[in-house]
Amino acid sequence: MRSARDRWDITTSVGATALFVAAARGLAARQEHPLAVDPFAEVFCRAAGGDWAQLFDADPEQTRDHPLRSTDFGLQFQDFQAARTRYFDHYFHAAAQAGVRQIVLLAAGLDARAYRLDWPAGTVIHELDRKPVLEFKRSVLTAHGDTPRAERREVAVDLREDWWTPLRANGFEPSDASAWIAEGLLIYLTPDAQDDLFARIDTQSAAGSRLGVEEMKPIPAADYAEMTAPTDVTATTERNADWATLIYNEPRNEAVQWFADRGWTGQATSLSEYLTSLGRPARPASSDTGHLRPELISLTTVVKPG
Ligand SMILES: C[S@@+](CC[C@H](N)C(=O)[O-])C[C@H]1O[C@@H](n2cnc3c(N)ncnc32)[C@H](O)[C@@H]1O
Structure with a gap:
């Protein structure tokens, strides 16, 4: 279970989701x-x-029993990650x-985009995450x-706390x-922490700025409870429980509407449609795809008009 001041490194809690x-x-x-x-992904692993x-x-x-290799969950999850990588690579290119x-x-x-994509001269990339995660990434690639x-x-920040002052100082x-x-x-x-994050992005963004965001609607309550x-733990339920206890499975504002209310424009693309x-x-x-619900996930871009 999560708490407001929980901490992690690259192999624990929310940090391990980056490795996953x-x-x-x-x-x-x-x-x-x-x-x-992404040729750097296996370097990290x-x-x-x-x-x-x-x-x-x-x-x-x-490793055929590893969840990421299973024909239901694993292959679908690989496609999901590759699709979202592709969507956001295009987003940065644009x-x-x-x-x-x-x-x-x-x-x-x-995310190794700083090392992987062709950036125009003069591009500065600020990477925000917990310190141990950033240190792992830098030391491995160096x-x-x-x-x-x-x-x-x-x-190095916690995105539930003041991250904009260190970002500006950087x-x-x-x-x-x-x-x-x-x-x-x-x-x-939490939905409140998400709103705070959106509000800070809005106030720190000049005209012509944009935001790419992956969103997920809550998993239906009965499925989430399961x-x-x-219960008696099969490999599948164990895997889902580990991940499911890390998320805040609650209704939250959708980015297109939240930012539209503040003058931005944008569009959400459902992951299912994008994969198709x-x-x-x-x-x-x-039963084996478990928590992976492409129909609940959207890939969204919003732009602050120039
Ligand atoms: C699933 S990984 C995604 C990483 C990367 N964006 C990608 O798509 O490959 C989740 C990341 O969110 C970071 N994270 C989650 N909550 C955070 C918080 N409150 N402050 C800083 N980083 C956070 C974790 O450390 C982890 O690196």
């Missing part, structure tokens, strides 16, 4: 026709060691084309011999247009 999605990206990149390729590394280095037969040079990765986790392709600045300039991202973050915040119930448009339609939910 990175592992999914790494596996997705090895598919025959990948929707997105190898550095984390144990089961994370085994996913990439062991004989696939040895922002760069529009002349935005100030990037803010909220809950950067193991040891691997990688360097960022834009100016990368770390801002050189963020609110009078310049910026491109923000909240990918894989909102469900780990996922978190301390990419030729990878989501499978119908089954």
Whole structure:
């Protein structure tokens, strides 16, 4: 269960979710026709060691019971992560084309876009996350011999507390247009903390700024209760319970409406529709797909008019 002042590193609690999605990206990149390729994802998993590394280095037969390899949940989750990577890569490409040079990765986790994408000269990327997560990322990629392709600045914060003062102290300039991202973050915040985050993004954004955000509607109450119930534990329920206890499964404001009320414009694309448009339609939910509900998830872009 969560609390307002809980803490983590890269292998515990909310921190481990960064490794989990990175592992999914790494596996997705090895598919025959990948929707997105993040070559750094497996570098992080190898550095984390144990089961994370085994996913990439062991004989696939040895890891066939890993949730990320299961034909229902695992393959679908890989597609989900690759699709969202692709959506937000395009989002940043469009922002760069529009002349935005100030990037803010909220809950950067193991997002390696600073190292992976082609950024125009003069781009500054502020990465916000908990200190141990940022340190893990930097130390792993430095040891691997990688360097960022834009100016990368770390801002070690808790996004439930004052993060905008450290961001400003780090050189963020609110009078310049910026491109923000909240990918894989909102469900780990209470609805009130999400509203505070949105309000700060709004006040720190000059005209021409934009925000890319992944959103998830609450899992239906009966399903969520089942996922978190301390019952006899199969591999599937254990996996779902671990994750389900980390999220705030509560109704919350939707970004398009929240920002429209403050003069922004934008659009949400359902993950199901997006997967279909990419030729990878989501499978119908089954007992094993568990919490993975593409129909509850949206990929959203909002822009503050210039
Ligand atoms: C599922 S990962 C997503 C990471 C990255 N955005 C991606 O999509 O690969 C969730 C990340 O949110 C970060 N996070 C969650 N709540 C946070 C908070 N209150 N303050 C700072 N970081 C937070 C975690 O540390 C973790 O890196």
